[in-house]
Amino acid sequence: MPITEAQLDTWSKQGASGPSRDTYAAVRKVLEDKAAPYAGKDPEIFLQGSYGNDTNVARDSDVDVVALISSTFAHDAATLSPDQYQAFEKTYVGSASYSYSQYKNDVFNWLTSKYGTSVRAGKKAIYIPAGQNRRECDVLAAIQYRYYYRFNNALDQSYASGICFYLQDGTQIVNFPKQHSDNCTTKHQNTKSWFKPTVRIYKNMRNYMIERNKLAEGVAPSYFIEGMLHNVPNDRFGASFEDTFVSTYNYLNSTDRSQFKCANGIHPLFGTSAVTWRSENCVTYLEALKALWTNGMK
Known part of the structure; x- marks a missing residue:
């Protein structure tokens, strides 16, 4: 027989968010510390995933946090028309000196200094184990990604702003969690x-x-x-x-x-x-x- 309305109603309920909210607040405070080696890059910290979208259920345990910087960015500008891509290259001559790998390494070292050697750099994110009043947490160090629609000059450009990170084998991953x-x-x-x-x-x-x-x-x-x-x-x-x-x-x-x-x-x-x-x-x-x-x- 079909699953009952009562069971579906139970399954529709949101999982407890208090521990995750507290975990996010604690980790965010650490990531935003002005003493962090990347603090000058003005990182933006926000939730993504089930807890960020209010679709978490009881089985969801870890908290997904993004630490995003925009001073370094990746892009698809090469897909623009030749004249627009030329304008882009002229505007952004010279690449950013602070690379993604440097940024991720700085975030990893900073979190290790705060949470100990049990912090691990995974395939995608940096893992922080559960602790006192804290759930497991994945911190994704990411740079901005620009999905371009138009580029005529710095004052006349249009793009969707997403996030970008790289796997250990160099594979680029692009996503748009805010959208x-x-x-x-x-x-x-x-x-x-x-x-x-x-x-x-x-x-x-x-x-x-x-x-x-x-x-x-x-x-x-x-x-x-x-x-x-x-x-x-x-x-x-x-x-x-x-x-x-x-x-x-x-x-x-x-x-x-x-x-x-x-x-x-x-x-x-x-x-x-x-x-x-x-x-x-x-x-x-x-x-x-x-x-x-x-x-x-x-």
Whole structure:
């Protein structure tokens, strides 16, 4: 039998945010310390991920913090017309002297000096272990990324501002967390506050299946679930959680998903790059959801 409205209502609830809020406040204070070696670069500290977007559920434990500097930036200006790219190069002659690797190293050393040698530099972020009144936390050292629409001169240019970081093998990762967050908030408002609870239901269903070996870990990351549901028409949300799940699922299962965009509105949702979802993983997730809905909780 289908999953009950009461269970869906339970799954729609936001996980406890107090410990995460306290963790963020403590880590942010450390990152913004004027004694930090990168302080002169005026870093901007903000949350991203489930806690930043208010879609966290009980299983979410770590806190994702971005430490962004804009004085050093990466860009796609080479994709502009030749005359605009020439104007860009003339304006920004000479690259920034403070590199991404220097910045990440400075952030890592600073956090190690504050939290001890258990701080680790991971593939993407710098990991701070849980401590007294503090949850696990990932700090992503990032530089600005400029996705250019136009560049005529310094006073006449247009670009989307995102973040950029590099993996240990040099792979560049570009994302737009602020646009993602803003668009999810707008979607939530346009669906009369049904969007974010629905995301939490889809996430909790995923977690339920993972815990029972019905779905592999990593098949359906939270970021992509949010992006997927962001593409569902607003009128598919509402009335009840059961109606909302059935209506959103039926849309996702029957429509052409190939043109879906991430919630940031810039990247395609599906593809083979490091910031896109493999379409086969989405199919696996949707099939697992159908099986759970059809067979019920066991």
